[in-house]
Amino acid sequence: MMDWRFSVAPMMDWTDRHCRVFHRLMTRRARLYTEMLTTGAILHGDRRRLLGYDASEHPVALQLGGSDPRELAAAARIGEDFGYDEINLNVGCPSDRVKDGRFGACLMAEPALVADGVAAMKRAVGIPVTVKCRIGIDDQDPEVALDALARGVVAAGADALIVHARKAWLNGLSPKENRDIPPLDYDRVYRLKAALPDVPVIINGGIASLGEAREHLAHVDGVMLGRAAYQEPWRLLAADRELFGEAPRHAAMKDVFEAMMPYIESELAKGTRLHSMTRHFVGAFHGVPGARAFRRHLAENGVKPGAGVSVLREAIALVEDRAAAPIAA
Numbered sequence: 322m323m324d325w326r327f328s329v330a331p332m333m334d335w336t337d338r339h340c341r342v343f344h345r346l347m348t349r350r351a352r353l354y355t356e357m358l359t360t361g362a363i364l365h366g367d368r369r370r371l372l373g374y375d376a377s378e379h380p381v382a383l384q385l386g387g388s389d390p391r392e393l394a395a396a397a398r399i400g401e402d403f404g405y406d407e408i409n410l411n412v413g414c415p416s417d418r419v420k421d422g423r424f425g426a427c428l429m430a431e432p433a434l435v436a437d438g439v440a441a442m443k444r445a446v447g448i449p450v451t452v453k454c455r456i457g458i459d460d461q462d463p464e465v466a467l468d469a470l471a472r473g474v475v476a477a478g479a480d481a482l483i484v485h486a487r488k489a490w491l492n493g494l495s496p497k498e499n500r501d502i503p504p505l506d507y508d509r510v511y512r513l514k515a516a517l518p519d520v521p522v523i524i525n526g527g528i529a530s531l532g533e534a535r536e537h538l539a540h541v542d543g544v545m546l547g548r549a550a551y552q553e554p555w556r557l558l559a560a561d562r563e564l565f566g567e568a569p570r571h572a573a574m575k576d577v578f579e580a581m582m583p584y585i586e587s588e589l590a591k592g593t594r595l596h597s598m599t600r601h602f603v604g605a606f607h608g609v610p611g612a613r614a615f616r617r618h619l620a621e622n623g624v625k626p627g628a629g630v631s632v633l634r635e636a637i638a639l640v641e642d643r644a645a646a647p648i649a650a
């Protein structure tokens with residue numbers, strides 16, 4: 322159960338492998354998730370590029386988008402062969418592209434199909450298979466819809482449920498609006514946990530700080546942070562201490578960057594552009610003099626062709642960051 326106590330959410334275009342290496346340097350304990358990958362991309366695409374990751378990222382989960390049980394099983398097997406620690410099925414993403422492909426949140430309306438997919442993946446792999454869903458969609462009654470989905474996938478062998486504690490409204494809202502406008506209902510997730518005492522239930526949605534995360538942990542097994550972790554990554558510096566009572570991996574963000582330099586240099590040598598890595602650092606510094614100069618220096622110079630680590634070092638030198646891992650995270 323402890324495994325899912327704290328995680329950083331799967332976020333398309335955000336939680337790529339560079340971002341995950343950065344996050345891992347701030348917390349040993351957070352479970353990290355890939356961006357969603359469709360079964361089609363995994364089965365027919367460039368697997369090394371799509372699925373490759375750094376050994377430091379563990380524990381790291383692969384999130385799949387899809388609904389065909391055979392394809393899900395095949396993609397999950399490939400993910401297991403790549404060494405992922407968990408396969409997670411996306412039943413919560415509302416974007417149009419996803420809706421057309423019959424996966425993501427629209428699957429809340431097809432619990433039997435989702436259960437078949439989970440059963441197929443469980444037969445195919447030995448690693449945990451989990452589901453990330455909403456409390457319902459459109460005019461569904463969450464009391465009914467969430468239980469139907471949860472009971473089906475648990476019976477099919479799902480090892481944990483991650484619930485974004487709001488509905489997705491599939492007609493009329495953009496994906497971004499669907500992360501803000503449908504109201505949060507944490508109590509609905511707490512009730513699910515009470516009904517499923519033996520299954521890890523992880524709560525997600527609108528959790529802004531580690532303090533809030535700790536409060537949720539009185540009701541559920543785990544907390545997943547999305548935007549707060551990505552946009553304010555400095556919060557992760559305190560996660561191991563605040564949520565696990567363990568020493569932080571690094572005392573300050575500058576130490577994290579120092580520890581990340583060898584990775585950045587080796588990626589640059591392989592042809593990765595500096596900006597693909599430094600774009601994840603925008604929110605790194607908080608409340609320290611120079612944070613804005615740091616951002617501006619990276620924005621202006623990080624994108625130049627051939628930009629190297631010196632750009633990052635110059636940006637870091639603009640910041641006063643002697644703060645230890647923030648207490649009031």
Ligand SMILES: Cc1cc2nc3c(=O)[nH]c(=O)nc-3n(C[C@H](O)[C@H](O)[C@H](O)COP(=O)(O)O)c2cc1C
Pocket residue numbers: 330331332333334335356357384411412413414453485500525526527528545546547548549
């Ligand atoms: C930029 C962005 C991309 C996202 N991509 C995914 C995704 O690929 N798969 C998924 O299950 N959820 C995705 N989400 C939703 C998050 O995982 C999370 O459920 C949501 O942001 C609510 O949590 P938060 O309020 O802590 O951010 C995305 C969210 C954002 C902001």
